Amino acid sequence: MIEKRDTDKESVVRRRRECSICSKRFTTYERAEVLDLFIIKKDQRREIFDRQKLRISLTKACEKRPIKHEKLESLVSEVEQKLIRIRRTDIESGIVGEIVMDLLKEIDESLTFVLPLSIEISKALLILRRNYKKFQRLSNP
Helix, strand or coil, X not given: CCEEEECCCCCEEEEEEECCCCCCEEEEEEECCCCCCEEECCCCCEEECCHHHHHHHHHHHCCCCCCCHHXXXXXXXXXXXXXXXXXXXXXXXXXXXXXXXXXXXXXXXXXXXXXXXXXXXXXXXXXXXXXXXXXXXXXXX
C-alpha cells in the first residue's frame, strides 16, 4: 500500500496500491460491511439491496450524459448511506427512487425529466408484451 485516505463519505477508505509484479498503481475503495437492506418491490417481493445493480442502472441511465464514473460511484454510496440512515431493514422501492432522483437532480437536472418518462415507457412496453403473449395463447389454442 502506498497511501491511505479516509473519504468524505462515511465508512469508506481509499487506498492507493501498487502491483508487486508489474508496478502498476491502482485505487481501491473499502467500506465496512453493514446490515442487510431489503428493497420491497411494488409486487411486495423482497430483494436485498444491490450496489452493483444500482450502479449498472445509473450507468445505463446516464450513458449519454457527461457524468464521470467516479461521480456515479459516489452517488451509489450516497444512496446507500441515506438508506442506512433510515434505520429500517425493509425499504420500499419508491423511497429508493426518490432518493436517486433527488441526488441526480443535483448532478444533472435534465435527467430528472427524462428518467421518469423512460420508466413509464418501459412499463407500457412490458404491459404490451404481456398482453400480446396472452393474445397469442388465446388465438392459438
